[in-house]
Amino acid sequence: MSDMHRITMTVNGTDRIVDVPANRALLDALRDECGLPGTKECCAVGECGACTVTMDGRTVNSCLVLAVEADGADVRTVEALAADGELSPLQQAFLDHGAVQCGFCIPGMLMSAEALLTENPDPSEEEIREGLSGNLCRCAGYARMFAAVRAVADGTVTARRRDSVPILATNWEGAIADAATHGPKETGR
Ligand code: FES
Ligand code: FES
Secondary structure, rough: OOOOOEEEEEEEEEEEEEEEEEOEEHHHHHHOOOOOOOOOOEEEEEEEOOEEEEEOOEEEOOOOHHHHHHOOOOEEHHHHEOOEOOHHHHHHHHHHHHOOOOOOOOHHHHHHHHHHHHOOOOOOHHHHHOOOOOOOOOOOHHHHHHHHHHHHHHHHOOOHHHHHHHHHHHHHHHHHHHOOOOOOOOOOO
16 A cells, blocks of 8 residues: 555545556546546547546646646546436537537547637637547547537527426437446446
């Protein structure tokens, strides 16, 4: 146990104390020690952005950050976006625009998009593309994602409760079934 390190970080507003080896990635500490599987591992070498979270307000590839480097940090993951059963405007916009295909890139996309809109609430098309340029989508659904971000910036999206969106009921059922093995896509679990 001597090679274990005790770290304290705030994750989605909750203080977490975890014991990790020095070489444990923040991504793994979030998924395993903190029980937050929304953040996804894809390339594990900093290329795809699937593992994007924010650390002290800045987006990072959590596969490249050591958990011990997050000691004392304020970390936000995709699980922070939906509150009390209500999707965030970004999550709703991704649904409304059909921007979610396999869903694997979506948690990272959402975190990058949220960081972009926090820093720049009215980004240009070019700024949206630049803001999401670190996130790769193997389903190539970029145009719909950019449109979703634009809709949030334009204020044309309203967050709704999951159970108040009957037109998406079939999608939700599929998402719920998928969640049994992979976790819901838009919330990233
Ligand atoms: S899994 Fe971290 S950048 Fe791809
Ligand atoms: S929706 Fe499939 S990787 Fe982006």
